Amino acid sequence: MPHLQSRAISVQTHLRDQVADALRAALIAGELRPGTVYSAPTLAAELGVSATPVREAMLDLAREGLVEAVRNKGFRITELTDRDLDEFTELRTLIEVPTVGRVAGTASTEELQALRPLAERIVTAAQERDILAYLEADHRFHLELLALGGNRHLVEVVADLRKRSRLYGLGHLNVSGQLVASAREHVELLDLLVAGRGAEAEECMRRHLAHIRTLWAGGTEDR
Template sequence: MGHLKSRNLITAHERLRDQVAHALRAALISGELRPGELYSAPGLAEDFGVSATPVREAMLDLAREGLVEPVRNKGFRVTEVNERDLDQYTEIRTLIEVPTVGRITCTASAEQLQALRPLAEEIVSAARRHDLIGYLEADRQFHLGLLALAGNERLVETVGDLRKRSRLYGLTALNERGQLLPSAEEHLELLELMLAGDAEGAQKCMTRHLGHVRSLWAKGEGRQAR
């Protein structure tokens, strides 16, 4: 009985850690946690109304993702992403995702592609609701779920890591003005092209989409800086 009880406690603890990590990611995306700023686990714990331990563990998770960096005896600093970083991340994603989408168009079944439609529709719905966190989560699931159809787990992990490192700052204003909607609708366009078997069209759409996302980031960051 003691071992089972201990296991339940660990599960509850891990769940809290995940909840804190999710809240921290949301704060990074919304701009509440600023690039270059230093934050302490006790200070953030007070904001969340929890102990410092799950916050510290969640911050270590984010550090492994490259979102923050630990500062000895002080806390964690939010990592800064510059224009050069973003251009390089986008270039790598383009080199990986564009040809992969073309290949998947030729190999995936209609049923596999149709299974992604609810996510594509949720991306558009979240953009219309101005739900930025919901938008980004549905977007993440769609892109990684689509790439998973290539059957290469390491490819999916690589793109997932690039997405985390090129997280989008300053999108709150764009979200409030509804300027995320055109990017959101590109997911449905991509899906229709793939269902039609148009590999070349799908690759062009993905290239445009990745460039669109990059330009949205630049606009959001520029407005935030001003």
């Protein structure tokens, strides 16, 4: 029994989506462990719902590469290799670094400053070791920043890459307080963008993604 933290699941049209979000949160918190097989009825009992929306949610997570079906047993949480993490980082670097440079030259000061509350929320969440608040603000900051580049398909690709990678290893890093330095890089990046320093903003984003990769490595080793 994984003993998932209590997360309210209301009876609504999108119950499947709510269950999927709850399972992603459990992955982030380290309640669901990579390599372990979980049955839909067991998870359903933990979440207080029927097994059907759990199976449906698990199929969604399988399409994202987060879990894999195990015949007659349930679903196994996917383990990431160092090569997986390297390739995710390479893809994000190829996409996000030049996009940030372009945004520096096209976005207005007002558009960029609108992201400051999110950047500051990331730092606060890291300092308070609130992993879910950190990831929610971090997710919004990165995708809303990229959206200023005007390519919605690019944003969707990065969102998918984040789903496949950012869920692993961060629970331990949050406990150890190692996320604070990474969190502060969001404020630094925003300051460079507001100042119109595109080349430096690109380098900041490149360094930030490399920093994330290092944090992933530490989290997976300790796991």
